[in-house]
Amino acid sequence: MAVDSGVSSPLGPPACEKDAKVLQFIEEMTKNTDSVQEKVLAEILTRNANTEYLQRFQVFGAVDRETFKSKIPVVTYEDLKPDIDRVANGDRSPIFSSHPITEFLTSSGTSAGERKLMPTIADELERRQKLYNLLQPVMNLYVPGLDKGKGLYFLFIKAETKTPGGLVARPVLTSYYKSEQFKKRPYDPYNVYTSPNETVLCVDYYQSMYAQMLCGLLMREEVLRVGAVFASGLLRAIRFLQLNWKQLSQDIASGTLNPRVSDPSIRKCISEMLKPNPQLAEFVVKECESENWEGIITRIWPNTKYLDVIVTGAMAQYIPLLDYYSGGLPKSCTMYASSECYFGLNLKPMCKPSEVCYTIMPNMGYFEFIPHDPVNPIQLSRDSPPHLVDLADVELGKEYELVITTYAGLCRYRVGDILQVTGFHNSAPQFKFVRRKNVLLSIDSDKTDESELQTAIENATALLLPYDTTLVEYTSFADTKTIPGHYVIYWELLVKDPSNSPSDELLNQCCLAMEESLNSVYRQCRVADNSIGPLEIRVVKSGTFEELMDYAISRGASINQYKAPRCVNFTPIVELLDSRVVSVHFSQSAPHWTPERRR
Numbered sequence: 001m002a003v004d005s006g007v008s009s010p011l012g013p014p015a016c017e018k019d020a021k022v023l024q025f026i027e028e029m030t031k032n033t034d035s036v037q038e039k040v041l042a043e044i045l046t047r048n049a050n051t052e053y054l055q056r057f058q059v060f061g062a063v064d065r066e067t068f069k070s071k072i073p074v075v076t077y078e079d080l081k082p083d084i085d086r087v088a089n090g091d092r093s094p095i096f097s098s099h100p101i102t103e104f105l106t107s108s109g110t111s112a113g114e115r116k117l118m119p120t121i122a123d124e125l126e127r128r129q130k131l132y133n134l135l136q137p138v139m140n141l142y143v144p145g146l147d148k149g150k151g152l153y154f155l156f157i158k159a160e161t162k163t164p165g166g167l168v169a170r171p172v173l174t175s176y177y178k179s180e181q182f183k184k185r186p187y188d189p190y191n192v193y194t195s196p197n198e199t200v201l202c203v204d205y206y207q208s209m210y211a212q213m214l215c216g217l218l219m220r221e222e223v224l225r226v227g228a229v230f231a232s233g234l235l236r237a238i239r240f241l242q243l244n245w246k247q248l249s250q251d252i253a254s255g256t257l258n259p260r261v262s263d264p265s266i267r268k269c270i271s272e273m274l275k276p277n278p279q280l281a282e283f284v285v286k287e288c289e290s291e292n293w294e295g296i297i298t299r300i301w302p303n304t305k306y307l308d309v310i311v312t313g314a315m316a317q318y319i320p321l322l323d324y325y326s327g328g329l330p331k332s333c334t335m336y337a338s339s340e341c342y343f344g345l346n347l348k349p350m351c352k353p354s355e356v357c358y359t360i361m362p363n364m365g366y367f368e369f370i371p372h373d374p375v376n377p378i379q380l381s382r383d384s385p386p387h388l389v390d391l392a393d394v395e396l397g398k399e400y401e402l403v404i405t406t407y408a409g410l411c412r413y414r415v416g417d418i419l420q421v422t423g424f425h426n427s428a429p430q431f432k433f434v435r436r437k438n439v440l441l442s443i444d445s446d447k448t449d450e451s452e453l454q455t456a457i458e459n460a461t462a463l464l465l466p467y468d469t470t471l472v473e474y475t476s477f478a479d480t481k482t483i484p485g486h487y488v489i490y491w492e493l494l495v496k497d498p499s500n501s502p503s504d505e506l507l508n509q510c511c512l513a514m515e516e517s518l519n520s521v522y523r524q525c526r527v528a529d530n531s532i533g534p535l536e537i538r539v540v541k542s543g544t545f546e547e548l549m550d551y552a553i554s555r556g557a558s559i560n561q562y563k564a565p566r567c568v569n570f571t572p573i574v575e576l577l578d579s580r581v582v583s584v585h586f587s588q589s590a591p592h593w594t595p596e597r598r599r
């Protein structure tokens, strides 16, 4: 029920007093986009005035945009890597930030095959929390009654490591879930989870997922929304239920917890809530033993009003499967964030996936935009700095690459995301996430670019040499029809001596050789998270890639400029390739991965 708080909001009537304040804050920030941005930049430049980085570029304590823009170069991770390595190796001097670097956040973006390390400071945690605090009040505008039940969210922490200099390196969500902000969050009736903290805070994926699923089943009638951070994570939970429902229902029937869940704090908290419930166990068996899993989410959790998962960007490929399992429930994409900085939120979280746009909150960092024209990309050079557009000045309909300056000390850093302006809330622009630059293949949080794929191909094809066999052409496809999804690589081979052709066994080894060459995020998804299945090579008939070219030319491609695509997702092309497959091969074992970085 909406309150008459005296503070109305153009976004809609707030659900409670606390929400009214939050909505008011959103209004204030978005009405004053440019002045908030100016203030944020001045704050960042003031507090970091004595850092080595700002001094290197002779900012001399200036806090105005003109000086900042004329002196500070626009950079990528590779430009910063030498300084980041110094911090990682133990240099505690103020290189990027006047505040001490508390830890590194490991991005899913990689550099030289390893996760990028993003230095962060203590108060960034509060800033992230500030953005999280905006989400629920906005959701309450669209979905009433969320205080009458719970959210079943599948949340996980991952392994962390230490850098040679002793700083912890871990993903941003692991850092957040392990923080006091999360663990001791004040009770909010609109935001109650079925998963106790203990089940989230267990690094063993099986135990954590098992316990969270069990809690979700025990509280099935209270569940009002089901979610995970990304769509792939929610589908993995469904797959987990498919594989483990028998054991889960036995636990529910007997009131005892599966001994494979050995974490003492999980066992303690589950034992307090698990009592024999044969009726519920029978229900779970009845629903799960059926071959037909269509609508399983709404059958098991009948009061679910929506799915809370990101389905924008690379996750859009999962929409059909989510619709299948949920009977087409609305999917809400609430926020847009990264390890480097949390950016903003979706002010209409119940809109269709195709209409999702994120409003960047001007208080989160200082944002600039490189106009993006895929046909004529801007060349960035230090001698003639390009004109970057400010947040308040971006134009409707145009595409831009996002550049950020953060409190933690990243200055004019290219995130690698391409965004399109689709509207404004007050003076704050709203962006559609178009894509991440240079990502060819992605199943989960992995991002494989063209050169990584090329290197993997070269390493795998080296195994063909003794067989006098060469690779004529290749392309790839992210197959997400199965859970987990997997990479498919189409190979056209030229076997020069049919009496000495590569064996099945050898082609299986080629699959593994490719996986060994892919970046550490891919290998972690494959090994530790099981969120990517074994890589598959499909060998196609000789002449297939020529047919592909004919097809492209028949659709208007220029014969002179034609290059085989390194990734395909257009259904007729995938079908053409599949119809020419002569043999299929899979990795027979998992590639190497440990939390430690390869040096």
Ligand code: AMP
Binding pocket: 106, 107, 108, 109, 172, 310, 311, 312, 313, 314, 333, 335, 336, 337, 338, 339, 340, 415, 417, 433, 436, 445
């Ligand atoms: P990471 O550095 O691993 O935290 O990943 C951050 C990246 O994930 C962003 O730069 C985006 O490319 C992507 N991302 C984050 N939020 C969204 C979203 N809501 N929709 C699409 N992509 C997103």
